[in-house]
Amino acid sequence: MDSFVPVPPRENPSARTPMRCPVCDQELTDVQIRDLGGVSADLVWQVHAGYCPVDGWFQAEIVSRPPREIFPVHRPFGAARRMIIGNDEVFAFSTVWNDMPNDVKRSRVDPLDPQYWKVRSLRGE
């Protein structure tokens, strides 16, 4: 994950992602999706990256399921970065996927369904 390839061969320039900025909830720009699938036909394995003009780059990995966490990164597919939110250091934003009942987690959900990509509230935890 830390190696950076300037022009990945399987990137889609007009890519769209259900990921929004986990800090201010605005739509991300410059979305890049790296498709790592192909091991088997029904495996969806992608890394999504997108840019918030206020809060920087974010990234999430899906392996046939919605992401458990959205990570702040220095650049698409680059190293993780640390954010300070309020008085807290944040290395990752947990999504509501973690809170889904087990029968939902075990079922075949659309890993790109935006309802599972929402981040848990930063307040009130």
Ligand SMILES: [Zn+2]
């Ligand atoms: Zn933002």
